[in-house]
Amino acid sequence: QVLFWSTQAAPVEETQKMREDVLAGFEGGVDFQPQEVGPFITRLEAEISAGSGNIGVVGALHGDLSTYADAWVDLSDVDLSGVAVSEAFLELGKLGTDEQKYLPWMQANYVMAANKQALEYLPEGADINALTYDQLVDWAQAMAEDTGSPKFGFPAGPQGLKHRFFQGFLIPSFAGSTVTKFASDEAAAGWEVFKELWQYTNPASTNYAFMQEPLLSGDVWVAFDHIARLADAFNQRPDDFVAFPAPAGPMGRGFMPVLAGVAVPASAPDVEAAKALVQYMLQPDTQVATLLATNFYPVTDAPLPAELPASARALGPAITAMTTSADALPALLPVGLGDMGGQFNQVYTDTFERIVLGNQPIADVLAQQADTLRSVMEQANAPCWLPDAPSEGPCPVD
Amino acid sequence: MPARFLPYLMLLPATIFLLVFFVYPFIQIAILAVTQDGGFSLQPITTMATHWKFNAALGWTVLLAAVVVPLQLVMALSMATIVTKLKTGRSTILYIFSIPLGLSDLAAGIVWLAIFEQSGFLNSMLAGLGVIEQPILFLGYQNIWVIFLAVVLAELWRATAIVMVILVSGMGLIPKEYYEAGEVFGANGWQRFWRITLPLLRPSLQSALILRTLAAFEVFAVVTALGGTTLPVLMGETFNWQFAMQDRNVASAYALVILGISIAATLFFLRALRVPKGATI
Amino acid sequence: MAEIVIKNVAKRFGSFTALHSIDLTIADQEFMVLLGASGCGKTTLLRIIAGLETPSQGEVWIGGRRVDHLPPRERGIAMVFQNYAVFPHLTVFENIAFGLRMKKLPQAEVDARVNRTAELMHIEQLLRRYSGQLSGGQRQRVAVARALAMEPDVILMDEPLSNLDALLRLEMRAELKGVLANSKTTTIYVTHDQVEAMSLADRISVMNGGKIVQAASPVEVYRNPAARFVGSFIGNPPMNFLPANRSAAGQWSVAGLDVPGPAAGDALEFAIRPEDLTVAAEGFAATARVVEPLGAHTLVTAEVGGQMFRAVLDSDLKVSPGDELRLSPKADRIRWFNRETGLAAG
Amino acid sequence: MAEIVIKNVAKRFGSFTALHSIDLTIADQEFMVLLGASGCGKTTLLRIIAGLETPSQGEVWIGGRRVDHLPPRERGIAMVFQNYAVFPHLTVFENIAFGLRMKKLPQAEVDARVNRTAELMHIEQLLRRYSGQLSGGQRQRVAVARALAMEPDVILMDEPLSNLDALLRLEMRAELKGVLANSKTTTIYVTHDQVEAMSLADRISVMNGGKIVQAASPVEVYRNPAARFVGSFIGNPPMNFLPANRSAAGQWSVAGLDVPGPAAGDALEFAIRPEDLTVAAEGFAATARVVEPLGAHTLVTAEVGGQMFRAVLDSDLKVSPGDELRLSPKADRIRWFNRETGLAAG
Amino acid sequence: MSNPTVDVPRTVSAGGAGRFLIWASIVLLCAWVLVPIYLLMVNALSSPAQVSGFPKSGLPGFDFASLQFFAGFAGVAKALWNSILVAVLTMALSIGIGAPAGYALSRFDFPGKEVFRMLVVMTRAFPLPLLALPLAVMFIRTGLDDTALGLALVHTVLAIPFAVLITFSLFSGIPLELEEAAWTLGCNRWQAFQRVVLPLVLPGIAASAVFAFTISWNEVFAAAVLTIENRTLPAFLIQNLNVSPLHLKFAGGAAMVIPALIFIFAVRKYLFAMWGIANR
Numbered sequence A: 001q002v003l004f005w006s007t008q009a010a011p012v013e014e015t016q017k018m019r020e021d022v023l024a025g026f027e028g029g030v031d032f033q034p035q036e037v038g039p040f041i042t043r044l045e046a047e048i049s050a051g052s053g054n055i056g057v058v059g060a061l062h063g064d065l066s067t068y069a070d071a072w073v074d075l076s077d078v079d080l081s082g083v084a085v086s087e088a089f090l091e092l093g094k095l096g097t098d099e100q101k102y103l104p105w106m107q108a109n110y111v112m113a114a115n116k117q118a119l120e121y122l123p124e125g126a127d128i129n130a131l132t133y134d135q136l137v138d139w140a141q142a143m144a145e146d147t148g149s150p151k152f153g154f155p156a157g158p159q160g161l162k163h164r165f166f167q168g169f170l171i172p173s174f175a176g177s178t179v180t181k182f183a184s185d186e187a188a189a190g191w192e193v194f195k196e197l198w199q200y201t202n203p204a205s206t207n208y209a210f211m212q213e214p215l216l217s218g219d220v221w222v223a224f225d226h227i228a229r230l231a232d233a234f235n236q237r238p239d240d241f242v243a244f245p246a247p248a249g250p251m252g253r254g255f256m257p258v259l260a261g262v263a264v265p266a267s268a269p270d271v272e273a274a275k276a277l278v279q280y281m282l283q284p285d286t287q288v289a290t291l292l293a294t295n296f297y298p299v300t301d302a303p304l305p306a307e308l309p310a311s312a313r314a315l316g317p318a319i320t321a322m323t324t325s326a327d328a329l330p331a332l333l334p335v336g337l338g339d340m341g342g343q344f345n346q347v348y349t350d351t352f353e354r355i356v357l358g359n360q361p362i363a364d365v366l367a368q369q370a371d372t373l374r375s376v377m378e379q380a381n382a383p384c385w386l387p388d389a390p391s392e393g394p395c396p397v398d
Numbered sequence B: 001m002p003a004r005f006l007p008y009l010m011l012l013p014a015t016i017f018l019l020v021f022f023v024y025p026f027i028q029i030a031i032l033a034v035t036q037d038g039g040f041s042l043q044p045i046t047t048m049a050t051h052w053k054f055n056a057a058l059g060w061t062v063l064l065a066a067v068v069v070p071l072q073l074v075m076a077l078s079m080a081t082i083v084t085k086l087k088t089g090r091s092t093i094l095y096i097f098s099i100p101l102g103l104s105d106l107a108a109g110i111v112w113l114a115i116f117e118q119s120g121f122l123n124s125m126l127a128g129l130g131v132i133e134q135p136i137l138f139l140g141y142q143n144i145w146v147i148f149l150a151v152v153l154a155e156l157w158r159a160t161a162i163v164m165v166i167l168v169s170g171m172g173l174i175p176k177e178y179y180e181a182g183e184v185f186g187a188n189g190w191q192r193f194w195r196i197t198l199p200l201l202r203p204s205l206q207s208a209l210i211l212r213t214l215a216a217f218e219v220f221a222v223v224t225a226l227g228g229t230t231l232p233v234l235m236g237e238t239f240n241w242q243f244a245m246q247d248r249n250v251a252s253a254y255a256l257v258i259l260g261i262s263i264a265a266t267l268f269f270l271r272a273l274r275v276p277k278g279a280t281i
Numbered sequence C, D: 001m002a003e004i005v006i007k008n009v010a011k012r013f014g015s016f017t018a019l020h021s022i023d024l025t026i027a028d029q030e031f032m033v034l035l036g037a038s039g040c041g042k043t044t045l046l047r048i049i050a051g052l053e054t055p056s057q058g059e060v061w062i063g064g065r066r067v068d069h070l071p072p073r074e075r076g077i078a079m080v081f082q083n084y085a086v087f088p089h090l091t092v093f094e095n096i097a098f099g100l101r102m103k104k105l106p107q108a109e110v111d112a113r114v115n116r117t118a119e120l121m122h123i124e125q126l127l128r129r130y131s132g133q134l135s136g137g138q139r140q141r142v143a144v145a146r147a148l149a150m151e152p153d154v155i156l157m158d159e160p161l162s163n164l165d166a167l168l169r170l171e172m173r174a175e176l177k178g179v180l181a182n183s184k185t186t187t188i189y190v191t192h193d194q195v196e197a198m199s200l201a202d203r204i205s206v207m208n209g210g211k212i213v214q215a216a217s218p219v220e221v222y223r224n225p226a227a228r229f230v231g232s233f234i235g236n237p238p239m240n241f242l243p244a245n246r247s248a249a250g251q252w253s254v255a256g257l258d259v260p261g262p263a264a265g266d267a268l269e270f271a272i273r274p275e276d277l278t279v280a281a282e283g284f285a286a287t288a289r290v291v292e293p294l295g296a297h298t299l300v301t302a303e304v305g306g307q308m309f310r311a312v313l314d315s316d317l318k319v320s321p322g323d324e325l326r327l328s329p330k331a332d333r334i335r336w337f338n339r340e341t342g343l344a345a346g
Numbered sequence E: 001m002s003n004p005t006v007d008v009p010r011t012v013s014a015g016g017a018g019r020f021l022i023w024a025s026i027v028l029l030c031a032w033v034l035v036p037i038y039l040l041m042v043n044a045l046s047s048p049a050q051v052s053g054f055p056k057s058g059l060p061g062f063d064f065a066s067l068q069f070f071a072g073f074a075g076v077a078k079a080l081w082n083s084i085l086v087a088v089l090t091m092a093l094s095i096g097i098g099a100p101a102g103y104a105l106s107r108f109d110f111p112g113k114e115v116f117r118m119l120v121v122m123t124r125a126f127p128l129p130l131l132a133l134p135l136a137v138m139f140i141r142t143g144l145d146d147t148a149l150g151l152a153l154v155h156t157v158l159a160i161p162f163a164v165l166i167t168f169s170l171f172s173g174i175p176l177e178l179e180e181a182a183w184t185l186g187c188n189r190w191q192a193f194q195r196v197v198l199p200l201v202l203p204g205i206a207a208s209a210v211f212a213f214t215i216s217w218n219e220v221f222a223a224a225v226l227t228i229e230n231r232t233l234p235a236f237l238i239q240n241l242n243v244s245p246l247h248l249k250f251a252g253g254a255a256m257v258i259p260a261l262i263f264i265f266a267v268r269k270y271l272f273a274m275w276g277i278a279n280r
């Protein structure tokens, strides 16, 4: 039996499906164990430093995997026989080295979802599939003023994925950059807009982890979140909700894919069995089953079945609309940050908390956080990635 | 002379146990707080102390303990007194009172979230009574004091039982002749409680307060459940640095702060509730 | 005014009856001593008066108020507990001051009273100690001082001097009597020391098996026991009893001796106190069995008519076990009891 | 063989010295009574012998073995605690059986011994009760029974009968003496009851302020006190003392009376027991102050030469406070003490 | 003499008022404890739609789907068994190791007492999740990893301060003299402890055992890190509750609470039974 140690598919229902629908077919058996970040990291580090352990395969987001680049065995020799894996993702999986540190496992994205009631309040002339941040603000304002309570929602809770929104959506849309122009006036303007939006944002947002619940309860009518965290709303009441792309700013429609990969730690008890599992994860059937279990999309060219659950039917087109829009501005996942990934995220979270929640002057906060960001980049010695222009040495923060 | 070594002999298992399973890993971790990249450095401590959330986290943690622990003490004392006084239904009521004992802080957070949520029971009730039209957002980030209050309530609910059970078993050991003497010499119920029960309960009070205060300094799951990161607490920051930011040095520095205030509180209780030599039962 | 009236009080512990329908009135300022065998219910009676125990039936009145339902603190009493109940967490000073603090007396008054009573009890040098650092007798004196300091209307003392040496007890006894007389306190005092009982009591109540057998002045109780039990219980050593059979009108044959006695009755018991016997030519034929020197006197336990018979003789008289003696009773000290009812006859 | 030897034992509690260098030997099977004022260190001494307290200095030997470092259970002792220490969670039966169970005696033997000692202590009907359901005296008897049932080599009793009524105490005393004599036990017995001390003791040790003042036979202690303290402490009421000044060789002037006395010394004290005084034509001029009837006798507290002076007189003699009396000492009972050292003179 | 017009009933009714007050506060306190539990159960027994709906009725929907979801988890029974095993081991270890220390603290004065006390307190004061890493490394190297005993050892670290401090306070309440009496009756220290002290403090020991049990029962972090095959219940089903949908959160919470309730119900008698004896 191979122990599959994962940060993904942690919600108990997804876990259940992973075990029963996705992994049951693997010969030799899999013990799928999704973990919260604390135990996940602790156990992983313990096995790495003990040099032996139980974990066979690690499934995690790109950011987590890049932390332990040295611990993974090279997966170049995994026989992908005929499965076409996205080249860009494979490249990310090398973590800036020559070895295939991890293989991509599944991908997702962030989109917006709205209760159909909200559509009445859509500002004049706004197209839901080509929304701008200003229109979003107007929309939220209209809803708030008419219903008497703010109806926009945002996953700013401790388990929420807010930092991805700032890194991949807000700042790129306004500044066309994630790192370099972090403290630029354009970025400041973006924060300005977000602050305005926040006025019409349900204050309970600071408790939200998953937007599907406030959407279902009606506390929130319009929300931004990870597709896996919106899925339940669509599955429970497919007719009540619509999904649509994230809004666009002056520099374009920033968005950031989510990439999860599978890696094999050097301390794995049976590396061969682990590699077999990795290979199994990339098989077309597995990839589709994974989509059904987790709402994460395949990273391969696996053909999607006709019968998809409501969530996939609603969210898939929204993602496509976003990634293929004329003004699409993809922001890649951070590369080369290693174990500074957490602190990198924290810079964005702190900026949010200070500017929006703490009401501190935007310029000051950005200047201070820029210093922190700079030192993070320098410590990690990470060059720029998209949408920032490639750099020699650590990515500069202007 | 074996008698002199006897206490040490009795402490031996606990000491060995703690040395192996606590002190050894503890030292490994504590060292991190004063090292950076393998060398001695005060950087982690500086990073922690200058972090913009540090003061808030420390302040809220201490304030929470300062509010929760005394309230809890009062409640636990009243519960324990009631339970000891009762003749009928005593075990049923003790059982009910001690139910929260079996709850994890995670579960307690969930329970109180169900109450305070925007679509939660409190709003449902208020709406049902016609007091409100729209559900009120109790736990919004602007209502930090409401969040604080909710955390206080949840902590009171969850952890009072621990204090109570310690006090109940302590009260059970106070010989009733002292109450009788108190009664005869003019002490009313309140005075007996104040002048006989409390002083004779000092060892139990001490233990209960120490344990409870330490737990209060480590409050985390309930706060996160109810207030997200709006109400920063030390333990939350520790987790954040350890797992989200993966800076174990700073996390360790935070842990040492928790340890420090815990030891200070313990010393305080040991002094304040010391039983003078000779004044034992 | 603190007259204590106990009406028809009984106390049952489960199936065991500790007190059977007690009626007793203790006059204001009276010093009443309770005497009785171990386990006869003395403590229980005190505790009922104090309000620490609810009587199974009956009423308790103190100073004209019915107090059954009042808590102890409203009864105007103070009590010395048989097992002291000295608070372990308070110093001797604070123990004595406890009741005064409850009354919210000013500190100066508290100091004065504590020092006064502590001096009375000879524990003034122990005021800073805790009860765990005291000897048994010292602890007992703290308990007494604590009650005295209250200057209550009624003071209940349960064997308050039992753990003191004779000398100290003698002193304490005198002090107590003086203090309590001055303060116009009504006292109920349990003791097993008959000398104490005799010398302190205005009246003695003798209890037996949960009943009060006789309540009368000390001399009366000693000289005129109302029942065989009283005679057998009081006096150290107690009265001697011998069966008496009528030999003629007003003449009774007792262990071979002809003694003049009551005219009525036919099955009586002859009773005489050991100290009312002298060695003489005429008297009961006795064989000495045990000879115990008591200092000034010698206690001789002898056999008379197959029964145990005690005599307190002058210690100058040399008696050894096995000696044959003639013991003559002082005629005016002889008592007679009905052999069935145990009550005094004649 | 359970001779107890105490060598140079002292005990300090912080700065307070409870025992000063005690030397005492108690012979095998001897019945030693400890007498002394409250707080003089009796309990402390017993606890040191039992091994419950570590002496600050000195050695304790039992049966030829040095036992200082042995735990109580290996010393072959049993002890009756001053405040009983009856286990609250066990019935009377199990309390008494406690030590026997520790010895792993067969159940039949346990039953037999418990029943025997319970009967001895008159608590056989209480065997099923818990200590909370007993009276003080009953509890005390359980404590005694528990120690007796052990049939130990050495038994230490700390005021074991203090809470019993006189009658019961008399009985218990006799039973104890019998049982302990038969079982060849060495006994140390603390009591405040001098009659008890006199009648039980092979020897009496009189303690004062943490020192042993005299250890001798009861009669010796009573008649020939080795020190003023012993005279003043033993006897109820105690000895009377009057300053004596030499009027001629072997002649001393005592409160205006000329008394023949020791040849040596110049500042002595004259001492006489109250019961060695008679009312006569010649004697100390005394004014009666307090008259207390004690039953067979009357205790008269009088003033002689400005000092308090007690006499035990026959109760037939009618004395009232204020009466003038002449009290004559029996010549052969007069004792003399050095006024400085307090030790016996002549 | 006596004045027959004394108002006896007045004092009785005063007592009645006191009674009423006491019972009123009892009812209030019971409600305070029970209502949140009830609400948890209401949610656990409601359908997902009811759980996220508003306003809520306060009555359960008797929809067992969510609970069944947990009951249907493969391996729940084994995890439950592991949880109990670990909790019982923790109970035994922490009392076995902690009680002697508590006894020593209450009965002896010795140099180093304060140091030991601080050591005990520190165990409780230092966040366990930080210690989990070195412990896990140690366990993996020594083979204690993924065993019930290994996890129980870690839980014992958490429970020991409770065991030591609570037993310390209990022993402080037992008069030394009772023990001394037992010594003179042929007991060594251990026997005296066992036969005299233990019966008197048993309710309190039971209390600290209950603490140990519940601490272990509810501990998630170490359980998640240190067990793989031998998962305990919280590690098995609860630890991802935070990121699970609401209705499952409640059902999961209830699934953890119910066994604890049953456990406390089962031991409540030991929290109590022996009073009245201790209360001489």
Ligand SMILES: Nc1ncnc2c1ncn2[C@@H]1O[C@H](COP(=O)(O)OP(=O)(O)OP(=O)(O)O)[C@@H](O)[C@H]1O
Residues within 6 Å of the ligand: B278, C132, C133, C134, C135, C136, C137, C138, C163, C164, C165, D013, D014, D016, D017, D018, D036, D037, D038, D039, D040, D041, D042, D043, D044, D045, D082
């Ligand atoms: N722990 C202690 N700390 C200080 N002083 C103490 C302590 N224990 C006893 N003492 C003192 O030592 C002296 C001897 O005490 P001990 O109990 O031996 O007296 P005792 O002769 O038994 O008196 P009693 O007849 O009143 O019981 C007393 O004066 C007492 O106050």
Ligand SMILES: Nc1ncnc2c1ncn2[C@@H]1O[C@H](COP(=O)(O)OP(=O)(O)OP(=O)(O)O)[C@@H](O)[C@H]1O
Residues within 6 Å of the ligand: C013, C014, C016, C017, C018, C036, C037, C038, C039, C040, C041, C042, C043, C044, C045, C082, D132, D133, D134, D135, D136, D137, D138, D163, D164, D165
């Ligand atoms: N709680 C109880 N349950 C059963 N019997 C009890 C209880 N309390 C006391 N008794 C019994 O009631 C009787 C009276 O007890 P009490 O304490 O009044 O005796 P006492 O006269 O004070 O005796 P002593 O002189 O020995 O102290 C005793 O026989 C005792 O065994």
Ligand SMILES: [Mg+2]
Residues within 6 Å of the ligand: C042, C043, C044, C082, C158, D135, D136, D137
């Ligand atoms: Mg009594």
Ligand SMILES: [Mg+2]
Residues within 6 Å of the ligand: C135, C136, C137, D042, D043, D044, D082, D158
């Ligand atoms: Mg003593």
